[in-house]
Amino acid sequence: MTRRLILPALLSTLAVVLAGCSGASDDGPADLSQVTLRVGDQAGIQQAVVEASGALEGTPYTVEWAQFPAAAPVLEALRGEAIDAGIAGDAPTLTALSSTDRIRIVEATRSPSQGGLALLVGQDSPIRSVADLRGKTVSPTTQGSIGHYLLLRSLEEAGVPPAEVNISFLQPVDAAAAMNSGAIDAWSTWDPYTAVAQQESGARILRDAEGLGTGLTFLNANTAALEDAGTRAALTDFTERYARALQWARENPQDNSAIYATLTGRPAAVADLMADRAQRATEPLSPELTAELQEVADRYVGYDVLRNPVDVASAMEDLGAPAP
Template structure:
């Protein structure tokens, strides 16, 4: 499985898949030569790219895929906004954070994880903190600003009746946050897998509050508008989203092989990899009115927390790849 030996963070890999040149009609009816298209896909920690590769979902794709790796959603979305990548995966909260400051990003596919991808508020195993209310006066990292970890922390504090200003919030990148939790520099950490699983299994971290009832478990494939307006790139993205759904199905149907991916990808013990793989299972969901309404509620709450720069109209941020550009 050497082909799955991808770095856990900040790696840059290129997966070149060529097939028949096949033509797809452009908006003006002229065929698009997908063999000339390179689709730049943003991933976090190499996980999705490894699953896609192992599943064989991209076999025969008539375009080239280049993967770019990021440690979290915030830098991925910034790369998307700056058009360094065409499409990338990000959770609901960071997607909304990005949408509040730009109209150059659209949601093109939705997936949901019943286990919310391991999103949880963690404390050291021997911490005297037993409830979220005990975090008053404590130092907590919600990982990056505007992340799903940030949203979970604010929701958990609200649930516990603790004003956010009564907690010292320190935004740290995952590696720094893990070190800070282990050293006692922070009292709690709100994060997601693979970081949650590693902290649980290797550092004995304890889940203070999971995201059940507080989060949606939604993750999106987001695209920039420049890529969507290009007929060739748009056609490649439409095909890629279908293949990505196939990869997710493969992961659900092959749990042992999926867990092996996590083990080799992260270099972690089998029990850590299995936990991550189990909690990573997700399925695609239609971008319908019900989902838009659900996400709008998250956006409105996040705006009320003062995290979003401006309000977000979720409906206008959803793009149907099956429709012609601009419609």
């Protein structure tokens, strides 16, 4: 008889504990006024566009931005739960997904101009083709970045084995200085760094990303944020507001360019170029987009960049679906 009484009591206690861990509440929707959504950005660009558009007006939650020089540290902060969501391109997102199952893609955007992604050489460089990079030193910016992917795709297209190129991973500021001084022969990077190098240093585009990259950028979230009812609700709302901000940028090119001029302190020619190439729009997390990204993942595995294969479909999180 004693055992019959103990077992139901244990099961009842366990049910209470699991309900508490789920982040759900029987008292109604989460109180978003108590939620702070921490969003990782690169060089302040997306924050500036979102704020200038007024898209965050009236949010019942607080948005706290964190700035990073490139995607790799954004994703590292996301993995470590220092932020709840972060913006990064396709290649770095896949690099992160290959080493953790705690990150999900929650929103996709695409830039037709691929955000200025390009393989650059100095103004007076004798290098005229990707094939000329044999024996040269190239920085693809950070490891696993979109710059890294573009370099590897460009070398593959030109029939140059990566082993025949000296690859040096440098942060953007260091890479710019190294190319200007001749310490490296080429640099694979993206805006604002591409625009600045072109307009202020006369850098030439050796190969752009047309036909080689996807132009996709993602808003990623960690599973801790998605499992919390309040943070998930705030993130769902934020994705809609972010889409409106990008639409505002497309419809107000002059105002958008002014943002880049103020943010970078660069001349109008640099700001205009950056703003034009930054135009993007959201896309649904469709089977077609998933397949496209899976192709990039499989190529990255073939390049021996990813630690492990990535199943892209399992990393997609539809925020319109019920919370887990």
